[in-house]
Amino acid sequence: MVATLLHEIPLQGGDVTDGVVRVGDTVRRPVSTSTPAVHALLRHLEAVGFDGAPRVIGMDGLGRQVLSFLPGSTGVRLESVRDEALGRLGGLLREYHDATLGFPLRMEGWEGGSNEDRAPEVVGHCDLSPGNVVFRAGVPYGLIDFDLARPTTRLFDVVTTLRHWAPLADPVDRHPLLRNVDVGGRVRSFCDAYGVTARERRLLVEVARVRFQRSYEVMRSRAALGGSWARMWAGGAGERIRRAVAWLDVHEDELHAHLV
Known part of the structure; x- marks a missing residue:
């Protein structure tokens, strides 16, 4: 279980998932029915050396997914x-x-x-x-x-x-x-x-x-x-x-x- 920190920055990314925040170098996301499959996929990508996806860190005290944060910019620029x-x-x-x-x-x-x-x-x-x-x-x-x-x-x-x-x-x-x-x-x-x-x-x-x-x-x-x-x-x-x-x-x- 990953500790929950207090400083949370809301992230505006896709249109579907609400409640996604950044905490330090991590991203916290609500769980869904697809979370186990997605985590298995992300762990597979890590194992085969694909660097372009977040890493699974675990779950926090609020029951949210904890993933690594990928620094950079998003959106149409x-x-x-x-x-x-x-x-x-x-x-x-x-x-x-x-x-x-x-x-x-x-x-x-x-x-x-x-x-x-x-x-x-x-x-x-x-x-x-x-x-x-x-x-x-x-x-x-x-x-x-x-x-x-x-x-x-x-x-x-x-x-x-x-x-x-x-x-x-x-x-x-x-x-x-x-x-x-x-x-x-x-x-x-x-x-x-x-x-x-x-x-x-x-x-x-x-x-x-x-x-x-x-x-x-x-x-x-x-x-x-x-x-x-x-x-x-x-x-x-x-x-x-x-x-x-x-x-x-x-x-x-x-x-x-x-x-x-």
Whole structure:
């Protein structure tokens, strides 16, 4: 059991988990049904030498998870929208996926979420928004907030990441720094850095469409339960997904031209 210190700094990261705080060089997070599986995954990543994820330290006196704090910056910034940063992120996601190989994919306790129908290949992070990628000296080096991690395919996690980073979204819903970027070129750069295969590139738009539809359904059902999901839904999450689908339909040929 790890002692609880008094000085707590609230952390504003992802949209789903409330009550995340920093205490010294640690992060304290509420537990969930997925915590045992996530801790097992993080310990596996440590054992295989993947340095881009928090380490599990234990539990504190309030029953919260205690993880190591990864110093750096998160969010959409000038450093994070550069093409070279996007390429590094593609490589980092590939390193993470490869590090999960050998970890059991049938472990109980994973948080449910959207997925495609093909058999899982890796444990995906499944929530690599800008708030969950840590930069240091302008380079993305760390992944945080594994609460939505679960077995999936490489391509599904690639698409989920590109949803935020290309971004696959209507311009009205993009951060101002990403409003006028060359999305097709950024998708290609990310896929090149990751090593997405020619077959997977031909499937990418189709998988993106599946991801949007199923994410919409999952978010709508969770919003009915209240909490963070309800706030996200009330804030227009469903409408943003619908606009992203419409944007994808209009720009499908352009994306294929960059990928195939």
